[in-house]
Amino acid sequence: MTSLTFHGAAGTVTGSKYLLEADGAKVMIDCGLFQGLKQLRELNWKKLPFSPATVDNVVLTHAHIDHTGYLPRFVKDGFRGKIICTPATKELVKLLLLDSAKNQKRDANYANRKGISSHQPAMPLYGTPDARHAIKKLRDVPRQKWYQVAGPIWIRFHDAGHLLGSNMIEVEIRNQEKPLRLLFSGDIGRYDAPLYHDPSPPPNCDYLICESTYGNRDHADTDVLDMLEERVNKAIARGGVILMASFAIGRAQQLIYLLQVLMHKGRIPEFPIFLDSPMAVDATRIFKQFSEDHDLSEGRLSGRENVLDGPNLTLTRTVEQSKKINQVKGPAVIISSSGMMTGGRILFHLKRRLSDARNTIFLGGYMAAGTRGRRLQQGDSHLRIHGKDIPVKAAIDSISGLSGHAGKSELLQWLAALPRPKRVFITHGEKQSSSAFAKSLRQDYQFETVIPKLGEKFELES
């Protein structure tokens, strides 16, 4: 008997947690945190309807916190098994879980100061010791190799092209002559994306569990290099410094890569790049360590061994080094986090650079309501930083087209060669997105589709 229960990313994009059971063996695929609106975040506090102690092992598609961020709590609540992932994912998960523990503490402190918590006092979901316990359970398994996770459950990783180390997971339940086959898509990346390989073709399966983040829309059809060249040259013409707000893992490395490629092709002038974020510096080290895991072909064309290196790139870790960047005059690029300017070192750079009309601030993609990033995006004349109102004189621009998620057409392209599975479970999408994607799969490919509800369990037949 084989069953699959959806404990997250059901009707929403976050909290990925799927429990796979076969002949008494129990395996969790992903163990993510719910993020975003309060009603979603509160789900992290709801006890799971099974004891983590009964789960044999966890398998991770990739390192993003909506796929891994519940692990420290899972371990705190009794999970004793191993956490299986690819080598690059293992390194990124270490960084992300420790950072997540810090964020949990910060949020709890904030709620207590403001008196806005329903728990008195507000507690963090987990602490740094819990994150460390989870990290100790990480075991790496290479791609393309079959691995027995528990009982009859075997898995094999294939590159999903979404983030360094990211995968789709092929599963075989080997308890009868013809094994039952499942495919968990994880998050599917884009075709021809900077830095990542194209997603691997999907292996045949009886049941597909497919994400639908962009199930109802496509990305704008712009060439990222053209877009960045135009924006950067415009910013340089203003005579100041370019400050880029970026997520520390993935986005920051893509930006460095794209800037280096443009410089080597002579499409933008050579200038210094500063990466000022300890976490982004650690992540860049991991990207360099796993260079076979990403596609540096553009950089290799221009004769560089590793475009995440170079005499023009300064990685700063200490506060002292960070302060020195204050003396830098343009043209130069400072990349710093957090991406939506809710905290981190970017705030010190904003305080220094925002009131000078020669400078340009680049925002990357989506900015959540209430963040400083959103305020700049909507054209506020002042920004409050560390208790001071700073006038916004610098130009505000944004960089688009760097999403790590396949758009609708790319998801359909990925599935084009897949023989019809018995059923497709559509997960990891807002309601409209999942239903639109289900409709496309029924119409274009005659797939049978289901959008599971949170907590819903399905028996899988071979």
Ligand SMILES: [Zn+2]
């Ligand atoms: Zn992801």
